[in-house]
Amino acid sequence: MSEMFDVKRWKPAPLLPRKDPRDGSLVFVVAVLCFLACLTALGALAANRAAQGWTGQLTGSATVVVRAQGSETPDAAAGRAAETLAGVKGVSEARAMEKEKAEALLEPWLGQEALELNDLPIPRLVTVDLDPEAPARAADLDKALKAAGIDATVDDHSLWIADIERSAGVARWSALAMFLLIAAAAGAVIAFATRAAMAAHRETIEVLHLSGAQPAFVVRLFQTRFAQAAALAGLFGAVGAAIIGALARLAGGGQGLTPVLPVAWIDLLAVAPTPLLAALVAAVAARVAARGLIGELA
Amino acid sequence: MSRNRDAASTGESPAGPILRFDGVGMRYGRAAEVLRDVNFDLAPGSFHFLTGPSGAGKSSLLKLIYLAERPSRGTIEMFGRDVEAVALADRPFLRRRIGVVFQEFRLLDHLTAFDNVALPLRIEGGKPESYRADVAELLAWVGLKNRMHALPPTLSGGEKQRLAIARAVVNRPDILLADEPTGNVDDAHALRILKLFVELNRLGTTVLIASHDEDLVARSGQPVLHLDKGRLRAFGRNVRQEPGA
Numbered sequence: 001m002s003e004m005f006d007v008k009r010w011k012p013a014p015l016l017p018r019k020d021p022r023d024g025s026l027v028f029v030v031a032v033l034c035f036l037a038c039l040t041a042l043g044a045l046a047a048n049r050a051a052q053g054w055t056g057q058l059t060g061s062a063t064v065v066v067r068a069q070g071s072e073t074p075d076a077a078a079g080r081a082a083e084t085l086a087g088v089k090g091v092s093e094a095r096a097m098e099k100e101k102a103e104a105l106l107e108p109w110l111g112q113e114a115l116e117l118n119d120l121p122i123p124r125l126v127t128v129d130l131d132p133e134a135p136a137r138a139a140d141l142d143k144a145l146k147a148a149g150i151d152a153t154v155d156d157h158s159l160w161i162a163d164i165e166r167s168a169g170v171a172r173w174s175a176l177a178m179f180l181l182i183a184a185a186a187g188a189v190i191a192f193a194t195r196a197a198m199a200a201h202r203e204t205i206e207v208l209h210l211s212g213a214q215p216a217f218v219v220r221l222f223q224t225r226f227a228q229a230a231a232l233a234g235l236f237g238a239v240g241a242a243i244i245g246a247l248a249r250l251a252g253g254g255q256g257l258t259p260v261l262p263v264a265w266i267d268l269l270a271v272a273p274t275p276l277l278a279a280l281v282a283a284v285a286a287r288v289a290a291r292g293l294i295g296e297l298a
Numbered sequence: 299m300s301r302n303r304d305a306a307s308t309g310e311s312p313a314g315p316i317l318r319f320d321g322v323g324m325r326y327g328r329a330a331e332v333l334r335d336v337n338f339d340l341a342p343g344s345f346h347f348l349t350g351p352s353g354a355g356k357s358s359l360l361k362l363i364y365l366a367e368r369p370s371r372g373t374i375e376m377f378g379r380d381v382e383a384v385a386l387a388d389r390p391f392l393r394r395r396i397g398v399v400f401q402e403f404r405l406l407d408h409l410t411a412f413d414n415v416a417l418p419l420r421i422e423g424g425k426p427e428s429y430r431a432d433v434a435e436l437l438a439w440v441g442l443k444n445r446m447h448a449l450p451p452t453l454s455g456g457e458k459q460r461l462a463i464a465r466a467v468v469n470r471p472d473i474l475l476a477d478e479p480t481g482n483v484d485d486a487h488a489l490r491i492l493k494l495f496v497e498l499n500r501l502g503t504t505v506l507i508a509s510h511d512e513d514l515v516a517r518s519g520q521p522v523l524h525l526d527k528g529r530l531r532a533f534g535r536n537v538r539q540e541p542g543a
Contacts, residue, residue: 005446007434010412012420017408207404210366212394213421214387297366 015208016225022200026193026226027233033186034237034278038271040182042245044175045267051168053262056132058164062141062156064094064126069151075099077150078124084148085128090136097125126152190278191285194226198289205290209297219290227283234278238271245271314378315339316473316504317363322372324358331370332358334528340506342472345499347515348508350525356508357401359525360475363506364398365389377472394422397466397503399476403458405450411437411461412446418469433468440464440494455482459491467498474498476507480514488514 064085068077078096085094102125130136138156145152198205201222208218249263317340324333333355340346348356361367362374365381374381376392384392397418405414415437419429437446440460450458459479466474476495480488492514499505506523509515515522524532 005412007412007430007446010426010430012416012426013409013413015406015409015417015420203404204406207406207417208421209390210364210393210398210404211418211421212390212392214390217421 015221016201016204020197022197023229026197027229027236029193030186030190030230030233030278030282031236031240033182033189034234034274035240036237037179037183037186038238038241038274039244040175040179041270042241042248042263042267044172044179045270046263047171047175049262049264051172054164054168055161058157058161059135060130060132062128062130062136062138062154064128064141064145065153065155066096066124066126067151068124069149074122074124078126080148081124081145081150081152082126084144084150085126085141088136088140088144090131090134090140091128092131093129095127097127099124101125186278187281190230190281194230194282194285195289197226198222198286198293202293205293206297209294215291215294218294219287222286222290223283226286227279230282231275231279234275237278238274242268242271315375316342316344316377317506318373318375319362320373320375322362322369322374324355324362324367325370326367332528333362333369333525336372336525336528336530338523338530338533340473340504342504343499343502345496345505345520346507347518347520347522348506348525349510349512349515349522350531352510354525355528356510356525357477360398360477360506360508363473364396364475365393394418394469395472397469397471397474399459399462399466399474399479401477401479401481403450403462405458405461405465407450409449410446411442411448411450411453414450414461415464415468417465422469429468436464436468437461441490456484456487456491459483459487460494463491463494467503471503473504473506476505478509479507480509480511485513489517492518 064081066074066078066081068074072080075096082094082096085091099122102122105125106122128136128141138154138158141154141156142152145154205218205222208221245263245268246265249265249268319336319338322333322336323331325331336359348359350356358367362369363376368382377395381392406417409417412433416426416429416433419433434443434446437443440463442457442460442464445453445457445461448457450461453461459482463476463479466476474495479491479495483491488511495505495507496518522532523530
């Protein structure tokens with residue numbers, strides 16, 4: 001069959017096939033693993049934020065239980081305590097809790113009937129917001145209350161903070177470990193899939209090698225090819241995870257999907273380096289595999 | 299970067315033999331030797347057939363020459379230089395001086411006939427405008443003028459063979475090796491291919507063809523290296539003329 005072929009317009013074709021059916025499965029596997037790695041990265045960031053929120057809420061406040069003395073009414077004692085504490089260095093704000101709110105807190109334990117007895121001494125609570133930069137210590141608050149002649153007990157939540165911090169630490173490190181595990185698995189699979197795909201190109205490598213191609217020429221060829229494929233797969237995975245993250249953020253309004261796992265818009269940026277990292281791993285794997293194959297031939 | 303850059307490191311074309319085997323043995327892994335005590339010289343511009351029964355070691359001997367394998371003992375000199383002394387980094391340049399027509403062609407199926415033939419010149423780093431006319435001329439010379447755009451899977455056995463020959467000679471190698479180049483074609487095509495090799499040889503290329511086609515070898519009248527069980531049994535004579543050699 002005669003074909004028109006314009007020699008003057010001929011341009012060298014890519015030495016590797018533009019489209020290879022085997023590349024589809026490589027891109028799919030890498031995209032899925034990148035997607036999972038990105039999701040766990042978003043999960044780790046959200047878990048870290050949640051853990052910070054839990055400890056921040058506890059360490060940023062204190063609760064003071066005030067008992068009235070002598071003829072002073074509980075409300076007056078609570079008001080005086082709030083006024084005293086507001087003047088302590090390291091306190092942002094101190095508020096006496098209304099009687100109704102204090103009763104509401106006690107109701108589950110004492111019952112409605114007990115609270116209706118007027119002679120039952122209901123302690124008043126003062127909530128104290130501490131300066132986040134230089135929070136006042138419980139001892140400072142206690143000292144100020146004693147100096148003002150107020151009978152009160154300061155609860156700086158220290159009893160709970162250690163447990164909460166431990167729980168937050170477990171959540172934070174678990175999420176990070178899961179991310180690292182999946183990222184490592186993704187890296188290993190990218191390297192393995194690249195090597196497998198390289199083996200399918202052994203014939204091409206041999207022909208180039210026996211035609212006098214220098215190892216660097218062959219390595220560069222495959223390195224570029226597989227880096228491009230992995231970058232594309234990484235992009236698919238990252239975009240997929242970012243969409244899931246955005247949906248989670250939108251579904252939960254200002255607090256994210258749930259207060260337990262709050263995703264922020266800025267977290268979505270964490271998936272951005274994925275295509276680059278996937279390309280890097282694939283390039284290194286292709287380089288090592290190509291050098292290995294050439295070494296066998298040499 | 300051209301293959302000539304390496305002249306100093308891979309050896310100049312010598313006044314003596316272009317290829318010398320001296321006590322060469324070769325084995326694959328730990329198996330028994332497939333070549334034993336092989337000694338011969340090829341003069342520049344010579345034409346030889348390499349004959350012998352299947353398993354005699356013909357392909358292995360060619361692999362040693364095109365540097366796909368290494369000898370287990372003995373010395374191979376090419377262009378006046380011991381090939382084992384050529385640095386690994388310089389071996390690609392040495393390979394560029396050897397054209398090979400593989401038994402199974404080893405064409406790249408995703409490249410057109412034109413791109414396959416241009417491959418060695420691309421590897422040497424030439425610019426397309428400097429060699430595309432030569433590639434077109436060579437394809438016309440081997441009878442593939444109208445098949446330049448065809449992919450190898452669409453070519454007949456004879457066309458693939460001629461394409462493989464064109465790729466092997468496009469960068470004007472000093473030595474041309476062919477492994478059973480007429481194994482897949484009929485007699486008429488075999489003679490046509492033989493004429494191509496003879497013409498290339500007239501242009502100064504040293505030619506060594508491995509073949510078990512005794513009729514073709516006899517008709518060519520070219521000298522023969524005959525291998526049997528890994529040993530060189532005859533050198534410089536035609537097997538058909540001296541069957542007992």
